[in-house]
Amino acid sequence: MELTTSIHRIRRFLQHPERLWGVALLLALIVLVVIPVAYIIANSLVFDASGPRLVRGAQVGHWTLFYWVRVLFGSMARSVFYEPALHSLLISMGMTVISLTLGALLAWVVVRTDLPWKRFFSMVLIIPYIVPSWTVALAWIMVFKSKRFGGTPGLLNYLFGADVPEWIAYGYLPIIIALGIHYIPYTFLLMRGVLANIDSRLEESAEILGAGRFEVLRRITFPLALPALGSAFILTFSKGLGEFATQAFLGLPVRFYTLSTRVYSALNNRLFGEGYVLSLVLILITALMVWFDQLMLGTRKAFVTIEGKGTRKKAVALRLWRLPMTLLLLMFVTIFVFGPLLLLGWETLMRIDGRYGLDNLTLHYWIGKSVHALAEGQPGIFRNDGILRAIKNSVLLAGTTALFSGIIGILLGYAVVRNRGRFFSRLLENLSFVPYMIPGIAFGGIFLTMFARSWGPLPALYGTFSLLALTCIIKHLPYSSSSGISAMHQIDPSLEEAGMIHGIGWGARFVRIIMPLTKSGIFSAILLTFITTMRVLDVVVLLVTPKTTLMTSIIFRYQSQEFTQHAYAIMLVIVFIVLACQTIMNRFGGKVEL
């Protein structure tokens, strides 16, 4: 009897393909997400190859707390951990304050006032978030670099001859500004959504009771938006902690470290134990922030009025402020959105770096043949086999990642949504979110360690394209799964059930009903993934080899080798590709990924 009932239960379970899918995906996620993290934790607790050199009698592979003690309490702790941690936290704080203040302000102006050219501003203001995060950083370097730090003079140095102080050229200030600008669109989009969803009848009720415009803003709108504002703060802050490229470009030249650049230099110098400990600390901080956010959102949900119809489109009249506000916005857009791109473009046209005259202009770095005197004989990027291969690799990597992420997203969405209420549905959703909490540089480090060796039948993947693709796909999982889940939520279960009633099998239902109905959502998710992967550096920087080099990793290398024009030209190729993708996506009504 016992046996037959369990056989029945198994048979009935097998009748549901969505459950089988759920369990299969769960196993895959455990292998690709849980095990790597556990592996890193384990590896931070054993001696690596540097062990015998640092500790007398240490044997590689033996258990030890040495690395944890060294990083957190040792004589090096200050420079290895505490200073970088302080830098990371202050930078995140600064850039969050900048981006949130400006982003929220812009959102309010665009959503709620009678500002002209709203569509134009909405589109343009998103650009800094679409282009790679270190665009502003590179432009900043070009303007403020100085002979004193070695190398060629920047624009200011050239024009005025005076040396720019180091605190302006590198370190806190430029990193905070560059990241702040990059994240303005992020907070802008978050807050735009929130403001658009606040039921305007709530504000109108206050107006009817005699409240002035400013009072309504202060006593109704702001308190209603506050929980979302808090959440945006935490999310932006945690993203800032994980940023790598900007901090590398604007910090490493003057030995200004943050946690993420520390992780990079530790792992790059094969100080694995130290690198793992720093990675784990970084992951822990980020995870705590995200957890805190969930906690706060959970308790505050009670008064978030996201349900509102928001029927009113009566805009707040700016009156006298309208013209100055418009000019201010135009100025902002010119300086911070188009300015950096124009500067990058100019740099690529300079025959000799640092001479800003018209006589110095050339297309050599785009299409020129090898000239021994320039950039050690490197030909222009469109004649340069190494760079062309990197372009091909990047496009291939972005394409592969996007395609697989799209497929995995819809399968995950299907498994999660159709199994709602079962234990593994929740688990699946939460597990797919884990990579979000792991900063890109640490994530790359984890996969580097994990797949540098072979696992049973699986060969060592280091140096292969597959490893790059796998890492990018898994790192992208949180976005894939959330877009898959929201796409599946759009489909009422009854649409599939109507097929079941007609005796249509699972495969046919998936192909004939689910896929056609989710294709627009999946298409824009695929394009988004393509854009994101096109500009990724932190996740892949530790994993690329000369054979699998990417556009972003070449920029990173060339920037430090002072092949500036090449680096900036490749940068503009990336910008061109991602903006083109974004334009296509706007056509199809897609959104920007947050």
Add this chain to the structure above:
Amino acid sequence: MSAIVLKNLCKNFGEVKAVHCLDLQIKDGDFLTLLGPSGCGKTTTLRCLSGLEEPDTGEIFIGERCVFSSTRGINILPGQRNLGLVFQNYALWPHMKVAQNISFGLRKAKLQKSVVEQKMAQILKTVGLEGLADRYPHELSGGQQQRVAVARMVITEPAIFLFDEPLSNLDAKLRMRLRSELKRLHLDLGATTVYVTHDQIEAMALSDQIVVMREGVIQQAGSPYEVYHFPANLFVADFMGNPETNLLAGEIRRREGSLAVSLNDYPGAVIPLTNPEKLREGLKVVVNIRPEDIEISRTADTGALRCKVYTTQPMGSEVIIHLRAAENKPGIVVKNPEEHCLGLGPEMTVAVHFKRGNLLDAGSGKLIASFGF
């Protein structure tokens, strides 16, 4: 055509007992309605029958065939149960045209194209959708979408029709019209039909048999007449009827030698008892009197209950009148033909006469006697 038997059906969602030990038999060719407020388990029962939901325990038979049995480990897939289902939101596939939606269920049958087209033309005519085959669902009105859903169900000629609140998304006028069409469809095709609704008027208008459910348990199964006039318990009495029925607390007392009901809040009321033998003195009861079973008149005969008019609401052919004997006492709702109430207004005093009703046990809520029938 098939009879349906549900035996000891149970379905829990976590802690919630959606359907609890339900036994039900549906005669071949019957139109049965599962009626109840939201969350009463009616839709879950229907979904268990269709195979979209898997019961925890119990057995389901369609005709001779067992389609589900927890003990024998049988669970036939929905597509193999030979039934059709119209969903509340119609569940039309938005990316397919009307013709594709309707013919989708036929693709397994591998019929010749001409046969399919012939069937399609016939169905479209039956449901009144000629000329709309090339439209997409979103290009149709709500009523037309509903017809497409019905056509999609009917075209495969299933033995059983299932309807899950098919009319609740439509406006009142259209609902009336489609109600009549659904009834005619059942008469013409004769398939055993199970219909789920929370609308008691719909249930009464359509069904051979009504099953009233509450919290996963059947409260009463019977013909519309039985359920309306002889509610098995307080819940059914209260649930059925619009405007809502009068439930007045009272007690059986001996008056002038014979047993009679005296109402707690309306001491002047007289309720004649035709068969008092089952009743005993002192029994606490609830009297259920439908608004249309109360007559009011302005000429006061002696001894009649007298009440003040609170409001009058003319509905066209009828007037709904709320009465009050005094402040702080539950009112009485009356529905009388319009000609009866001309010139009636608030604060006027009227005489009230209870024509017929039921007595329900105040403790258990069960029906114990009726009067006036």
